[in-house]
Amino acid sequence: MKDLDCSVVRDLLPLYAENMVNPDTGRAVAAHLEGCADCRAVYENMQRKIPVPVEENQKKAEPLKRLRFHMILNIISFPIWLPLLLAACAVALALYVCIWAVVVCLWCVPVIFGVLSVAAVVGAAVSFAQGLAGNGLLFVALLFTGAGLAVLSFVPCLLLSKQVIRLTKALTRRIKALFVSGKEVK
Numbered sequence: 001m002k003d004l005d006c007s008v009v010r011d012l013l014p015l016y017a018e019n020m021v022n023p024d025t026g027r028a029v030a031a032h033l034e035g036c037a038d039c040r041a042v043y044e045n046m047q048r049k050i051p052v053p054v055e056e057n058q059k060k061a062e063p064l065k066r067l068r069f070h071m072i073l074n075i076i077s078f079p080i081w082l083p084l085l086l087a088a089c090a091v092a093l094a095l096y097v098c099i100w101a102v103v104v105c106l107w108c109v110p111v112i113f114g115v116l117s118v119a120a121v122v123g124a125a126v127s128f129a130q131g132l133a134g135n136g137l138l139f140v141a142l143l144f145t146g147a148g149l150a151v152l153s154f155v156p157c158l159l160l161s162k163q164v165i166r167l168t169k170a171l172t173r174r175i176k177a178l179f180v181s182g183k184e185v186k
C-alpha cells in the first residue's frame, strides 16, 4: 500500500484506534504514524480522550463475570441440593437407627437368658417347696445354663455397644466440625 495522506490517516484514526481497519490498512496507518509526528500526536490525544476500547472491554467483562457469579450462585442455591442433603441425612439416620436396632436385638439375647435364669430360680424354689427334687434339680441346671449364657452373651453385646457409642461420638464430632467450619467461612 502506498504511503497515506495525513487527511486519510486522520479519517482512519478512529477506526484504527478501535482495531476496526483491515490488517493492510492498519499496517499502513502504523507506518504513517511512525513517520508523522503530527498524526501521532492526534492519535495519542485521541486515545487519551476516548479510551473507548478499554472501557468497552470492561463493560463486556463485567456482565460476564456477574453472569459467572450468578451461575455459581444458581448452582449452589439450586433447589436440588436441599432434597439431596435431606435424602443423605435420612439415609444416614436410617443406617444409624438400623445399627442401634441390631445392637438392641443383640441385647435381647442376654436379657432373655437372664429372664430364663430368674424363671429357673422361681421354678426351682417352687419345685423344692413341693418336694419335687427332680424337677428342682432340672431348674437349677437351667438356672446355671441361663446365667452362663447370659454372661457369655453379655460381654460381646457390651463391647459392640461401646463401639457403636464411640462411632456415634466420632460422627457427632465430625458433623459439629463441619458446621463450625461452615460458620467460620461465612
Ligand SMILES: [Zn+2]
Pocket (backbone or CB within 6 Å): 005, 006, 007, 009, 032, 036, 038, 039
Ligand atoms: Zn500525517
